[in-house]
Amino acid sequence: MNMVKIVAVPMHKEGRKFVAIFAAITIALAFVWTPLFWLGCGATVWCYYFFRDPVRVIPQQEGLVLSPADGIVSLIQDVVPSGDLGLGDTPVTRVSVFMNVFNCHVNRAPIAGVVRNITYHKGQFLNASFDKASELNERNSLMIETKSGARIGVVQIAGLVARRIVCFVKVDDSIDIGHRFGLIRFGSRLDVYLPEGVSPLVAVGQTAVAGETILADLATPGAVRTGIAQ
Structure with a gap:
């Protein structure tokens, strides 16, 4: 089993701008207070995870x-x-x-x-x-x-x-x-x-x-x- 494919699930393109926004805010928070930076990292990872688009095995039986x-x-x-x-x-x-x-x-x-x-x-x-x-x-x-x-x-x-x-x-x-x-x-x-x-x-x-x-x-x-x- 390929663990990389399990962890690094592809993200749908609709989520790219949201992840970019979360990441930019996270970087800004690093200059404010370090704990906020780590919270921002968690939120960015969650945003990526929300927009994940995994491959699915689709049943082909008609009906x-x-x-x-x-x-x-x-x-x-x-x-x-x-x-x-x-x-x-x-x-x-x-x-x-x-x-x-x-x-x-x-x-x-x-x-x-x-x-x-x-x-x-x-x-x-x-x-x-x-x-x-x-x-x-x-x-x-x-x-x-x-x-x-x-x-x-x-x-x-x-x-x-x-x-x-x-x-x-x-x-x-x-x-x-x-x-x-x-x-x-x-x-x-x-x-x-x-x-x-x-x-x-x-x-x-x-x-x-x-x-x-x-x-x-x-x-x-x-x-x-x-x-x-x-």
């Missing part, structure tokens, strides 16, 4: 729906999706993955397809683990349609300290499963809306890994997985 984010599965609910997603008005299962400030924040496409809709909403910055954050917080909603016609909704939701949602794709872009499509700066959540009748293969409290953890399988929509914390 799999993958987690778009690293974090904890915080909510699984049947809800009526918001109209801007274009998923109809029938309740579907929503799987929420909450990211804290120590999780990797690069977001990956849960499924391959074409981006049919992107809608940005201004809003509040409530704790992203709250259920009402799906409706009240700043968010960016995407709908991806697969070649078989299945439609998946994925929503980037800003959190308590997040102040910027970044999306790298545009309407009508084709996107591969596990493809990097965006990120959210400093604590947030991703919601995935499964097609009608599709059950999740994860449980609340489970740790999810972006681009690797299987949230659902469209080939076996009725399958259900439960879990027990122990």
Whole structure:
């Protein structure tokens, strides 16, 4: 195992300017008080770590729906999706993955397809683990349609300290499963809306890994997985 690759994880280019700012402040602090310099060093390392962009092994089986984010599965609910997603008005299962400030924040496409809709909403910055954050917080909603016609909704939701949602794709872009499509700066959540009748293969409290953890399988929509914390 290459320890260098484990420690020196690549950083996403979106983080370069932030690391540079943290480093510049740290250097300035060295002239003020030495303990502040070391605190600044720690903050700079954390900033680099926040914007890390590790390589992931993406499952290629057709019909799999993958987690778009690293974090904890915080909510699984049947809800009526918001109209801007274009998923109809029938309740579907929503799987929420909450990211804290120590999780990797690069977001990956849960499924391959074409981006049919992107809608940005201004809003509040409530704790992203709250259920009402799906409706009240700043968010960016995407709908991806697969070649078989299945439609998946994925929503980037800003959190308590997040102040910027970044999306790298545009309407009508084709996107591969596990493809990097965006990120959210400093604590947030991703919601995935499964097609009608599709059950999740994860449980609340489970740790999810972006681009690797299987949230659902469209080939076996009725399958259900439960879990027990122990």
